[in-house]
Amino acid sequence: MSEPTLGTVMAAVDGLVAAAGDPAVLPGAVEDVRRLFSGSKACLARFGTDLDVGDAIATDVDPGLQRRISGDLKPDFQVLSAAIERVPFGLVYQLHSVAGREWLMNTRAFHEWFAPQDMYDGIACRLVGDPQSYWFFDVQRGKSQPRFDTAERDMLRLLSPVLTRTMEVRRHLGRVELDRDMARDTLDMLADGVVIVDRDLTIIHANDAAERLITAVRSALLTRRGRLAARQGDDQRALKAIVAETLLAHDSPLRRHSSSFVARAGGREQPALSICALPFAGLRYPGRVVIAIKPLSGRPDMTDHLARLFGLTPAEARLAGLLAAGTTVADAASTLAVRLSTVRTHLARLFQKTGTRQQSQLVALLNSVSPPFPAA
CATH class of the missing domain: 1.10.10.10 (Winged helix-like DNA-binding domain superfamily/Winged helix DNA-binding domain)
Incomplete structure (x- = not known):
């Protein structure tokens, strides 16, 4: 094994830091760490409930073998998971020491999963988790390679805080992305139109109902270069005015303002639209306004x-x-x-x-x- 240089160590750290904010580069970051340790294989994976193929970011992935973890080899991996779960977070361990070399070498998991991937000696570290599951990093060496020594275990121990922080950020961003998707799906369920705009009327998000109203032929509202606009000149001025007034009212809650008007369509085939502006809740998104849109005719069957x-x-x-x-x-x-x-x-x-x-x-x-x- 070639000795790692400062450059290769920093490249691995930089890759992990970048992967915290961009899941697309996470496989490359895991590969960088594998090369740092001259391993035959490396993975960042989750053990616990409701596992799927996406819960393992590994080098040289074999999807068929990954599925067997929760398939016919599940009993062996459940024993391994329980043994690893007893290891404190941040502590570097060797799998055969935790699970028992004799037991491990006699399992189907070793002969049908580890050995076919040339995984004969590994060092690993538990990173983050909750009562249902935990994430860990594992790097393996092949049958013909030297075993990991104390210096290499120490190097993984030094890298473990970076690995841990990477997964903490990824888990947080995953929850944020889930919350965002759920919020958008909820808005799409509404019968009335909802559009979120900035102070220049640039559309940040429009739910399905708003999209239908805005894109209808000769509708009272439309889009121009990604911005919400009214078809009639007077209505366009009113739209700009209620957005500006709503933003001022958000900054000065005691300020009285007009937040609604009726926008007229360009023909009889489309209804007039009731337009109401509300400040976007929360301080994290200043300068944003929620526009509620409701047709004034075409009453639905109640x-x-x-x-x-x-x-x-x-x-x-x-x-x-x-x-x-x-x-x-x-x-x-x-x-x-x-x-x-x-x-x-x-x-x-x-x-x-x-x-x-x-x-x-x-x-x-x-x-x-x-x-x-x-x-x-």
């Missing part, structure tokens, strides 16, 4: 939603939908092709099930419970 919400029969739900849309009792009887007395009976049941006493109260309640999510 029948199924009202039936589920108040436990209405189909006939009662149809009447409730008509009343919410502004239909009179007499016109509802004509539309539903039933007697006026039948409609009044349904109306009495609606009062009972919704806890209202007057038709005006009922209509106000029905119009306040429009579903936040589009119909499936």
